[in-house]
Amino acid sequence: MKIESVVLDQWYPVATENMLVAGKVYHSQLLGQPIEYGLDENATFYATHRTTQAQLPVLMQHYTYWISLGNPPALFSIPEFQDSERRVLATVPVSVRTSGLRVVENFLDMAHFPFIHEGTLGEMPFTAVKPYRVDIENDEIYARDCEFYQPMAAFSHEGGMNIEYIYRVSGPFNAVLYKTCPLQPAKKDIVCLFVQPCEEDRSIVHMPMACLDDSASLEELRLFRQNILGQDIGILNNQVPRKLPLLADFEISTGADAISLAYRRWLNEKGVCYGTFQNA
Numbered sequence: 582m583k584i585e586s587v588v589l590d591q592w593y594p595v596a597t598e599n600m601l602v603a604g605k606v607y608h609s610q611l612l613g614q615p616i617e618y619g620l621d622e623n624a625t626f627y628a629t630h631r632t633t634q635a636q637l638p639v640l641m642q643h644y645t646y647w648i649s650l651g652n653p654p655a656l657f658s659i660p661e662f663q664d665s666e667r668r669v670l671a672t673v674p675v676s677v678r679t680s681g682l683r684v685v686e687n688f689l690d691m692a693h694f695p696f697i698h699e700g701t702l703g704e705m706p707f708t709a710v711k712p713y714r715v716d717i718e719n720d721e722i723y724a725r726d727c728e729f730y731q732p733m734a735a736f737s738h739e740g741g742m743n744i745e746y747i748y749r750v751s752g753p754f755n756a757v758l759y760k761t762c763p764l765q766p767a768k769k770d771i772v773c774l775f776v777q778p779c780e781e782d783r784s785i786v787h788m789p790m791a792c793l794d795d796s797a798s799l800e801e802l803r804l805f806r807q808n809i810l811g812q813d814i815g816i817l818n819n820q821v822p823r824k825l826p827l828l829a830d831f832e833i834s835t836g837a838d839a840i841s842l843a844y845r846r847w848l849n850e851k852g853v854c855y856g857t858f859q860n861a
């Protein structure tokens with residue numbers, strides 16, 4: 582299968598920093614190709630194509646190990662990972678039977694919060710998604726002024742409040758969420774969604790975070806987010822079709838879907854085919 586360069590020439594996550602044991606060799610798949618990676622005896626990250634034995638370009642950034650099967654440009658920046666005040670952690674990766682593009686789209690969707698994440702990210706009867714602004718800047722998508730009532734927006738904060746979100750789609754398979762930090766409302770917690778497309782319809786979800794909570798343990802912070810991610814697995818594994826349709830009229834859309842429509846249009850304009858559903 583010939584993969585278009587807009588997909589091939591990208592960095593892809595294969596692990597977060599907390600997941601690799603030095604000296605252990607890991608086998609996985611990326612864009613249908615068999616890969617192997619790990620930390621060598623000097624704790625240096627490496628990756629190899631298992632068929633051709635070619636060394637692959639590697640990168641360690643945003644608490645994540647990245648590799649590429651092509652010629653990738655510089656990775657997008659997230660300066661908050663350098664902020665010493667923040668706690669940096671990641672969920673245990675989760676494998677799902679769906680296109681990586683579907684995973685990103687689900688991450689961008691606020692409308693499912695009260696139904697799927699009741700008690701944390703949403704609560705009945707607060708189901709309305711207020712209008713928000715979508716812009717394209719430097720070839721990334723930003724959704725600003727997103728606001729949602731959340732009964733427990735973060736581990737160390739019980740009691741509902743309106744939480745402001747900024748979504749940033751930084752690449753076809755990557756998104757970053759900037760979310761009001763209930764403990765420091767002037768600042769925002771960072772939750773990343775970095776997707777490893779193993780095959781067109783199978784993905785691994787990596788979720789590093791940079792949070793401003795210094796009262797909870799890292800394990801408590803991880804479990805809070807891991808449980809939320811766990812609630813999404815059922816939706817992700819049951820998408821029909823598993824690949825993302827890019828045709829605007831294929832699925833019914835409402836105003837709450839402005840970011841999703843912008844994402845599909847942006848993928849279409851970039852010429853992304855891998856992981857999309859072609860109706861022809």
Ligand SMILES: [Fe+2]
Nearest residue numbers: 693697698813
């Ligand atoms: Fe969700």
